[in-house]
Amino acid sequence: MALSCNNTLFPKPFFTSCSSQTQGTHFSNLPQPTKQDPIFKIKGPSTLSGHITISGSKNASLPLLAATLCCSGTSLLHNLPNVSDIQAMASILSSLGAKVDAFDGKMRVNSDGVGKVEVDLEEMKKIRGGFFVIGPLVARFGEAVVALPGGCNIGKRPVDLHLRGLRALGAVVELRDGKVWARAANGRGLVGGKFRLDYPSVGATETLMMAASMADGTTMLSNVAKEPEVVDLARFLTDCGAWIEGAGSDNLIIRGKRQLYGSECVIKPDRIETGTFMLAAAITRSCILLSPVIPSRVSCLIDKLSQAGCKISRLDQQTLQVSAHPSHVGYDLKSFDIKTNPFPGFPTDLQPQTMALLTTCTGSSLVEESVFDNRMTHARELQKLGARIQVSGRNALVYGFDEGSSLQGSRVIARDLRGGVSLILAGLAAKGTTQIHDIAHIERGYENIDMKLQNLGADIQRLTLTPVPLIL
Numbered sequence: 414m415a416l417s418c419n420n421t422l423f424p425k426p427f428f429t430s431c432s433s434q435t436q437g438t439h440f441s442n443l444p445q446p447t448k449q450d451p452i453f454k455i456k457g458p459s460t461l462s463g464h465i466t467i468s469g470s471k472n473a474s475l476p477l478l479a480a481t482l483c484c485s486g487t488s489l490l491h492n493l494p495n496v497s498d499i500q501a502m503a504s505i506l507s508s509l510g511a512k513v514d515a516f517d518g519k520m521r522v523n524s525d526g527v528g529k530v531e532v533d534l535e536e537m538k539k540i541r542g543g544f545f546v547i548g549p550l551v552a553r554f555g556e557a558v559v560a561l562p563g564g565c566n567i568g569k570r571p572v573d574l575h576l577r578g579l580r581a582l583g584a585v586v587e588l589r590d591g592k593v594w595a596r597a598a599n600g601r602g603l604v605g606g607k608f609r610l611d612y613p614s615v616g617a618t619e620t621l622m623m624a625a626s627m628a629d630g631t632t633m634l635s636n637v638a639k640e641p642e643v644v645d646l647a648r649f650l651t652d653c654g655a656w657i658e659g660a661g662s663d664n665l666i667i668r669g670k671r672q673l674y675g676s677e678c679v680i681k682p683d684r685i686e687t688g689t690f691m692l693a694a695a696i697t698r699s700c701i702l703l704s705p706v707i708p709s710r711v712s713c714l715i716d717k718l719s720q721a722g723c724k725i726s727r728l729d730q731q732t733l734q735v736s737a738h739p740s741h742v743g744y745d746l747k748s749f750d751i752k753t754n755p756f757p758g759f760p761t762d763l764q765p766q767t768m769a770l771l772t773t774c775t776g777s778s779l780v781e782e783s784v785f786d787n788r789m790t791h792a793r794e795l796q797k798l799g800a801r802i803q804v805s806g807r808n809a810l811v812y813g814f815d816e817g818s819s820l821q822g823s824r825v826i827a828r829d830l831r832g833g834v835s836l837i838l839a840g841l842a843a844k845g846t847t848q849i850h851d852i853a854h855i856e857r858g859y860e861n862i863d864m865k866l867q868n869l870g871a872d873i874q875r876l877t878l879t880p881v882p883l884i885l
């Protein structure tokens with residue numbers, strides 16, 4: 414599409430105009446480190462090659478770990494990613510009294526000994542996924558007290574649909590002192606009900622699936638999320654003895670069972686990590702192999718990257734080759750537009766990484782974020798690397814480079830998980846050194862990302878800076 418700086422969609426640029434004045438280094442506005450501050454230091458530009466192993470999905474693992482609270486006996490989950498969100502979730506389950514053993518990427522959970530239904534506020538602040546325990550706790554133990562959840566700061570993120578849905582299943586739910594207090598009315602447990610979600614929220618769908626699986630009677634949920642992680646949760650709950658029909662469609666019918674039993678499950682490969690590494694190949698104009706992957710879960714990105722000119726081949730059931738190498742592609746990658754949407758639409762969790770790629774393509778692109786109301790803060794950081802992006806509310810215009818110019822290394826801050834990883838991608842493509850601060854956000858969801866990229870040939874190091882005194 415042809416776009417100009419005066420496009421009427423963007424009457425008041427939020428960050429800078431589309432000039433290249435932001436190119437170069439930007440150290441001045443950054444706070445001096447005052448505490449141990451691990452950073453990623455990247456020397457670019459990099460060319461990647463070789464094979465990358467994709468870890469289990471964080472967003473599938475979190476609700477599955479919560480679902481183990483529904484089960485009598487022991488559950489065994491395999492292929493959990495070694496990331497801080499999973500450790501935080503394990504710590505929440507232990508704090509409730511569940512027995513959790515973690516070993517070799519596996520977790521064995523037995524929640525028969527749960528003796529507490531209140532989650533510690535500090536634990537809840539760390540992650541979004543901690544809120545999932547509300548459904549299983551009310552359904553199996555009759556009560557839950559859970560603080561409002563943390564997670565990425567990407568917009569308002571209310572939990573009204575979780576709470577209204579629980580009320581439709583007979584729970585009494587109140588908000589007091591920043592906590593949600595929920596209990597099954599009359600001490601009789603939850604009862605089946607009907608609930609239509611105003612928006613197909615992934616988290617609310619998962620909370621209500623877990624709750625309804627143990628409610629007395631049949632529950633009908635409509636306008637539910639169709640994300641693959643919902644399908645994975647339905648499969649696990651079914652293996653535990655639940656009766657769920659319709660996972661992956663707009664409507665769910667769930668017949669509640671009095672008791673569910675611990676089961677075993679292998680977490681599926683992370684589709685967002687898959688997409689992130691596909692974009693890493695594209696932004697560095699490289700060729701890499703990725704496995705294990707489920708291609709149908711990243712088909713939106715496959716379409717967009719193919720449109721840009723990347724060559725994507727399926728080598729076997731679970732191996733993809735992504736090539737953006739000039740000798741394979743023949744010309745530089747072309748820009749494309751994206752609009753994020755619930756699955757099967759373009760995933761919001763790949764929007765920042767895609768924006769990073771678009772800053773290096775020829776032509777200009779429109780990025781529309783329709784899922785979250787404040788998921789553009791990475792644009793400001795990408796600008797520090799010289800990217801030409803104009804943000805207006807939930808939309809961004811991204812201008813590619815003219816021949817000969819490119820991103821330049823700089824010091825930047827990871828402001829959230831996917832925005833943070835978009836800076837790694839940009840740093841790989843940029844000339845010179847990029848330092849990324851606040852990388853704890855990135856480590857919430859990416860297992861050993863520095864080592865995985867080193868294995869592909871990138872010059873990236875994880876360093877811990879020693880605190881320096883503030884010089885006035």
Ligand SMILES: CC(=O)N[C@H]1[C@@H](OP(=O)(O)OP(=O)(O)OC[C@H]2O[C@@H](n3ccc(=O)[nH]c3=O)[C@H](O)[C@@H]2O)O[C@H](CO)[C@@H](O)[C@@H]1O
Pocket residue numbers: 472473475541542568569570571572573574575576612613614615616617638640761762784785786
């Ligand atoms: C731990 C986890 O799995 N996180 C994922 C999950 O987040 P999460 O489950 O929080 O995302 P939702 O699908 O619930 O949120 C989507 C939209 O619905 C709104 N909403 C949600 C719940 C509610 O009660 N009321 C309401 O208005 C949100 O503000 C947002 O605008 O799905 C998102 C959308 O694919 C992903 O970006 C997150 O990575």
Ligand SMILES: C=C(OP(=O)(O)O)C(=O)O
Pocket residue numbers: 472540541542563564565566567762830831858
């Ligand atoms: C937004 C994300 O995570 P969370 O919902 O846990 O904040 C994410 O995984 O991109």
